[in-house]
Amino acid sequence: MNVLRHGLRFVAAASIILSAGASAAQAESAQPGRWFLTVGGGLQSTSEPASHGATFEDPLFGSEAGEWTADYGGGRGEAFELSLGFRLAPRWGVGASVSRLSFSEEVEVTGRIPHPFRFDRMSVVEGVGSGLSRDETTVSAHLMWFIPAGRKVEFALFAGPTFYEAEQDLVSGIGFDRSYPYDAADLRGVERSRQSDSPVGYNLGGELAWYFGRRTGVVAAARYSRSTAHFETAEGCCKPVDVGGLQTSLGLRVRF
Amino acid sequence: MLLAPCSGFAQEVHKREAAAAVLFSLALLAAIAPGEAQAQAGPSVREFAVTSEPDAIFDLVRLEARISELERDGALRLLPSRVDRHLPGRVQQSLRQIHRGVPVYGGGVVRQLRDGVTLSVFGSLHEDIDLDVTPRLSPAEALAAMREAAGTGPATGEPPTLVVLPMPLGGYVLAWRAMMRDIKEYFVDAGTGEVAYVRDAMRNNEAVVGVGRGVTGALQKLSVSSTGERFEAYDRLRPAETVTLDGQSDVEVVGALIIGPDLEFETCTIAGCGVEWRQHVATDPDNWWEDEAVADGHAHLGLVYDYLYERQAWNGMNNTGSRVFSIVNMDDLNAFWISAPFGPEARGVVAFGSLPFGAPLVTLDIVAHELMHGVTFHSVRDRTGEPLLDSHTGVLGPESFSDGLFEYRCGVRLSRGGSLGRVGDPIVCRNGRFVLLWNEGGAINEAFSDILGFSVEAFVHPPGAGKLRADYLSGEDIDLIVRRSDEPASIGLPVRDDLPPPFGKAVGYPDSIDNAVRFFAIEIEEEDRILYLPLVMIDGRQFSVRSDIGYDGVHWNSTILSHAFYLAVEGGTHASSGREVEGVGSGNRDRIERIFFRAMTELMPARTTFSLTAAVLRQSARDLHGDGSPAFRAVDQALAAVGL
Numbered sequence: 092m093n094v095l096r097h098g099l100r101f102v103a104a105a106s107i108i109l110s111a112g113a114s115a116a117q118a119e120s121a122q123p124g125r126w127f128l129t130v131g132g133g134l135q136s137t138s139e140p141a142s143h144g145a146t147f148e149d150p151l152f153g154s155e156a157g158e159w160t161a162d163y164g165g166g167r168g169e170a171f172e173l174s175l176g177f178r179l180a181p182r183w184g185v186g187a188s189v190s191r192l193s194f195s196e197e198v199e200v201t202g203r204i205p206h207p208f209r210f211d212r213m214s215v216v217e218g219v220g221s222g223l224s225r226d227e228t229t230v231s232a233h234l235m236w237f238i239p240a241g242r243k244v245e246f247a248l249f250a251g252p253t254f255y256e257a258e259q260d261l262v263s264g265i266g267f268d269r270s271y272p273y274d275a276a277d278l279r280g281v282e283r284s285r286q287s288d289s290p291v292g293y294n295l296g297g298e299l300a301w302y303f304g305r306r307t308g309v310v311a312a313a314r315y316s317r318s319t320a321h322f323e324t325a326e327g328c329c330k331p332v333d334v335g336g337l338q339t340s341l342g343l344r345v346r347f
Numbered sequence: 348m349l350l351a352p353c354s355g356f357a358q359e360v361h362k363r364e365a366a367a368a369v370l371f372s373l374a375l376l377a378a379i380a381p382g383e384a385q386a387q388a389g390p391s392v393r394e395f396a397v398t399s400e401p402d403a404i405f406d407l408v409r410l411e412a413r414i415s416e417l418e419r420d421g422a423l424r425l426l427p428s429r430v431d432r433h434l435p436g437r438v439q440q441s442l443r444q445i446h447r448g449v450p451v452y453g454g455g456v457v458r459q460l461r462d463g464v465t466l467s468v469f470g471s472l473h474e475d476i477d478l479d480v481t482p483r484l485s486p487a488e489a490l491a492a493m494r495e496a497a498g499t500g501p502a503t504g505e506p507p508t509l510v511v512l513p514m515p516l517g518g519y520v521l522a523w524r525a526m527m528r529d530i531k532e533y534f535v536d537a538g539t540g541e542v543a544y545v546r547d548a549m550r551n552n553e554a555v556v557g558v559g560r561g562v563t564g565a566l567q568k569l570s571v572s573s574t575g576e577r578f579e580a581y582d583r584l585r586p587a588e589t590v591t592l593d594g595q596s597d598v599e600v601v602g603a604l605i606i607g608p609d610l611e612f613e614t615c616t617i618a619g620c621g622v623e624w625r626q627h628v629a630t631d632p633d634n635w636w637e638d639e640a641v642a643d644g645h646a647h648l649g650l651v652y653d654y655l656y657e658r659q660a661w662n663g664m665n666n667t668g669s670r671v672f673s674i675v676n677m678d679d680l681n682a683f684w685i686s687a688p689f690g691p692e693a694r695g696v697v698a699f700g701s702l703p704f705g706a707p708l709v710t711l712d713i714v715a716h717e718l719m720h721g722v723t724f725h726s727v728r729d730r731t732g733e734p735l736l737d738s739h740t741g742v743l744g745p746e747s748f749s750d751g752l753f754e755y756r757c758g759v760r761l762s763r764g765g766s767l768g769r770v771g772d773p774i775v776c777r778n779g780r781f782v783l784l785w786n787e788g789g790a791i792n793e794a795f796s797d798i799l800g801f802s803v804e805a806f807v808h809p810p811g812a813g814k815l816r817a818d819y820l821s822g823e824d825i826d827l828i829v830r831r832s833d834e835p836a837s838i839g840l841p842v843r844d845d846l847p848p849p850f851g852k853a854v855g856y857p858d859s860i861d862n863a864v865r866f867f868a869i870e871i872e873e874e875d876r877i878l879y880l881p882l883v884m885i886d887g888r889q890f891s892v893r894s895d896i897g898y899d900g901v902h903w904n905s906t907i908l909s910h911a912f913y914l915a916v917e918g919g920t921h922a923s924s925g926r927e928v929e930g931v932g933s934g935n936r937d938r939i940e941r942i943f944f945r946a947m948t949e950l951m952p953a954r955t956t957f958s959l960t961a962a963v964l965r966q967s968a969r970d971l972h973g974d975g976s977p978a979f980r981a982v983d984q985a986l987a988a989v990g991l
Binding site: 150151153154206207208209210271272273 | 585646650656
């Protein structure tokens with residue numbers, strides 16, 4: 092949370108400074124202002140946590156240990172973004188954005204359960220755990236380079252740091268059912284633990300803005316962001332997990 | 348040679364053993380023909396092994412008519428029918444022989460029906476019974492006679508019951524029967540008050556002597572219970588609970604756990620107020636079990652249970668899912684099964700001692716062997732009303748024999764007493780020839796127990812030779828190979844080493860009915876009893892003196908049938924007959940196991956012989972797999988190879 096808080100402070104401070112400059116400039120000209128605010132949403136593909144697993148003990152295992160592995164499906168989630176920018180010069184500008192990604196994923200779990208009466212006779216359980224959620228809140232700052240492509244169309248490239256607040260449900264254990272003669276078992280479910288980390292990474296991307304009005308337009312953007320969070324798993328601390336990913340979004344922009 | 352007994356009840360057994368004193372009361376049969384056979388000597392007993400095969404169909408029809416007639420007359424009483432556990436549509440019936448309202452000991456038939464049609468009938472009927480069934484003795488007087496003979500009181504609160512007892516040398520006795528606390532069932536003549544027959548309720552494993560290097564050291568998993576303060580060898584993870592009690596090498600503890608309270612001084616029953624077995628459950632403070640007897644005994648008890656449940660659909664000792672008990676750390680050089688009404692909950696119990704200075708007798712095959720005695724007991728008794736009985740049968744032997752010093756002819760009487768009997772007792776003869784006797788029922792009982800030992804080993808261990816491998820040896824995991832059913836003759840019978848060959852010569856376990864071990868016996872005329880002598884005829888020709896009678900030689904002769912089991916599974920050439928057997932192969936061994944198990948638990952009559960058992964086994968194979976099946980062929984050929 093500290094990193095996120097710092098990110099938000101950074102954005103707030105920048106906004107105050109930039110808004111002061113913008114007010115002065117707007118007073119001088121009736122042209123659209125140098126500020127622009129974008130609200131949008133889209134999809135973000137994510138990298139999945141690498142497979143992980145653990146051994147575990149049980150009062151009915153004797154001196155043998157059970158084990159399980161979890162393979163996460165990863166996938167894509169819906170992202171919401173709010174960004175604010177300021178054109179410092181005709182070709183240059185700065186911006187900051189806040190985005191929120193949340194999605195639910197499945198995990199394939201495989202376990203090996205020791206027999207209560209016999210050594211070296213494992214029951215294999217397999218199944219899919221669902222509803223493991225992943226949430227990423229990011230604050231990004233970026234420097235923008237504008238490339239005009241006509242009177243109403245403009246490209247921009249941007250890059251900068253990203254502050255992450257990443258939360259992930261990770262498998263921490265498995266539940267199973269079995270009955271005499273204990274030669275087979277069924278996966279009852281997975282136990283999960285909520286892990287979080289606040290890494291700092293980067294973002295880069297580009298956008299295409301089409302202004303259908305004097306002050307308003309739509310923006311299509313593609314942003315790639317990346318960092319590495321470290322989560323505590325059943326194996327211990329800490330497992331590196333990639334956060335971020337490729338985000339494509341569509342938004343509405345207002346210049347003022 | 349037997350070691351000195353250590354416990355009171357065992358002492359009785361060993362005394363009896365050392366004295367070569369065996370009482371028996373059933374018919375002496377010279378030979379049994381397939382189907383129906385008439386004894387050559389002794390009381391009239393007719394055996395039946397009739398099936399619905401085309402060539403026997405008329406025999407079956409005649410027998411059915413006769414059974415119906417006997418049932419109408421009240422001479423056969425139908426016990427509650429049972430649905431076959433393995434084959435749908437099959438019903439197993441048991442009809443008990445009754446004489447004027449009194450059961451005839453061992454008499455009766457078991458009948459298998461399919462959709463109401465008879466498929467097979469096995470059993471024995473005693474004929475020419477002309478006996479008044481009005482007892483002169485009251486039950487209380489009979490009990491007093493039993494108490495005097497046993498030196499202790501009754502085992503249960505049940506009063507003695509009447510039975511018609513066939514006598515070994517002919518005739519029948521109306522007797523009161525009751526189980527006493529010396530673990531013997533007494534039959535007292537209801538007319539004279541004399542003890543007419545004593546049945547030992549303890550089924551021993553073979554006495555073992557002297558060698559071994561301890562347990563294998565293999566880790567075992569034990570299903571136990573936690574009390575919070577300690578762990579108990581009390582398994583609650585299986586459908587039936589299995590409990591291992593610690594005898595702590597204390598004769599009194601073991602005796603109390605087995606026998607229960609003395610009813611002469613207590614008013615409760617064994618089940619109700621016996622020794623509190625819960626106080627004697629084996630325990631461990633940290634669940635890392637240091638006691639090898641408990642670790643092996645408890646783990647193996649569970650694994651044998653698993654085999655019975657998973658492979659034979661048999662739940663526990665008596666197939667009701669009742670709690671199964673074993674006792675380890677028994678101060679005895681033996682392992683045994685003691686039948687109901689003994690044991691902590693009056694359903695019988697298996698108990699395990701140890702080798703002298705060595706390993707506890709709790710290997711997987713030994714535990715399976717003893718537990719199978721319990722299965723045999725319950726399965727046969729619950730169907731027929733009697734457990735699988737000792738059946739002493741005889742053949743006519745030589746006219747004379749020599750012990751190296753003297754030539755003995757019929758009519759000779761013992762000139763020496765001691766272990767051979769009493770001076771003056773005549774050696775049993777008929778028609779100028781010595782009668783050679785053996786306990787077929789006991790040997791068959793032992794064979795099925797060994798077979799379960801092999802089967803459970805195959806269930807748990809990989810095949811191979813050596814320790815912790817599935818094989819056809821008994822006791823090899825503690826370097827105590829007492830028998831082997833793949834090559835029976837390679838193990839010698841106990842040798843009397845104070846005699847020169849051929850009397851003390853090594854003789855292998857029999858692999859065929861043709862080299863069965865049969866005993867000379869003495870006749871105690873005034874008591875109408877017969878006692879085995881440690882003088883045996885191995886193959887009908889070879890005379891030998893053994894160190895003892897080896898529990899009637901039941902373990903010795905067991906290899907006849909267990910060798911047939913081996914051949915039916917593995918196939919091969921029978922050593923002494925040269926017959927070829929197409930075994931089903933070890934990958935299909937479960938078929939043979941099922942055939943044998945079903946034969947005992949569904950079809951076997953209480954009184955059986957080797958030939959009757961062979962007929963039952965063939966029927967079991969036919970029922971399960973059909974006449975033309977490889978499994979039937981394997982069983983049929985294997986039985987034929989061993990002379991059955």
